[in-house]
Amino acid sequence: MIRFDHVAKRYPNGHVGLHELSFHVKRGEFLFVTGHSGAGKSTLLRLLLAMERPTDGKIILAGQDLSRISTAHIPFLRRQIGVVFQNHQLLFDRNVFANVALPLQILGMSKDDIYKRVITALDRVGLKEKADQFPNDISTGQQQRVGIARAIVHQPLLLLADEPTGNLDPRLASEIMGIFQDINSLGTTVLIASHDLALIARMRHRLLTLQRGRLIGDGEAA
Numbered sequence: 124m125i126r127f128d129h130v131a132k133r134y135p136n137g138h139v140g141l142h143e144l145s146f147h148v149k150r151g152e153f154l155f156v157t158g159h160s161g162a163g164k165s166t167l168l169r170l171l172l173a174m175e176r177p178t179d180g181k182i183i184l185a186g187q188d189l190s191r192i193s194t195a196h197i198p199f200l201r202r203q204i205g206v207v208f209q210n211h212q213l214l215f216d217r218n219v220f221a222n223v224a225l226p227l228q229i230l231g232m233s234k235d236d237i238y239k240r241v242i243t244a245l246d247r248v249g250l251k252e253k254a255d256q257f258p259n260d261i262s263t264g265q266q267q268r269v270g271i272a273r274a275i276v277h278q279p280l281l282l283l284a285d286e287p288t289g290n291l292d293p294r295l296a297s298e299i300m301g302i303f304q305d306i307n308s309l310g311t312t313v314l315i316a317s318h319d320l321a322l323i324a325r326m327r328h329r330l331l332t333l334q335r336g337r338l339i340g341d342g343e344a345a
């Protein structure tokens with residue numbers, strides 16, 4: 124599903140975000156990426172989204188070579204990926220349904236298909252009954268769940284999350300992880316960048332540890 128082969132990312136100012144990074148992720152895996160601030164977690168996610176290109180090495184995602192992908196093909200690549208951010212980036216002047224529907228409207232999907240998919244996605248995160256509410260009228264944990272519904276509504280092969288529980292209390296963080304687990308059990312590959320080592324250890328999944336742009340650990344979190 125994902126293959127990094129001796130990947131390096133050097134930024135134009137000379138800063139090296141990643142050095143010689145190699146790893147392989149199978150379809151359907153659930154894994155975490157951790158490391159201190161500046162270790163290279165966001166760089167790794169940006170490379171997977173083709174927001175950055177590697178300066179060296181090769182990245183294959185779902186059979187596509189991201190080191191060579193044309194700009195015209197990038198929107199097609201992104202349709203196979205869902206992204207969850209720490210600050211969920213919801214539109215506060217639109218209700219929950221409209222926030223989740225947005226990616227499908229951009230794809231030009233029919234109203235009927237949008238309705239079915241949005242309700243399915245909201246059901247997956249346990250928020251079907253909140254479809255008509257506005258983000259300001261639901262809790263922070265529920266807002267984060269809307270962000271997850273929006274990330275999975277186009278049924279991506281890969282779900283990426285950058286610190287998705289960063290501003291949540293431990294109980295809500297566990298709840299959100301349970302939702303990622305459910306999504307993964309339906310076949311989506313899930314990759315989560317997180318600092319929360321206690322939470323990661325409880326989940327018992329594969330953990331990639333980065334330190335100053337280098338991979339220093341790859342195994343089940345202990």
Ligand SMILES: Nc1ncnc2c1ncn2[C@@H]1O[C@H](COP(=O)(O)OP(=O)(O)OP(=O)(O)O)[C@@H](O)[C@H]1O
Nearest residue numbers: 134136138139140159160161162163164165166167
């Ligand atoms: N656009 C950029 N230009 C120059 N250097 C950058 C750029 N983006 C990141 N870096 C550098 O690359 C390294 C890795 O940064 P990255 O954002 O990937 O780390 P991170 O692990 O996600 O950190 P955090 O947990 O703070 O988000 C850091 O040294 C950072 O300063």
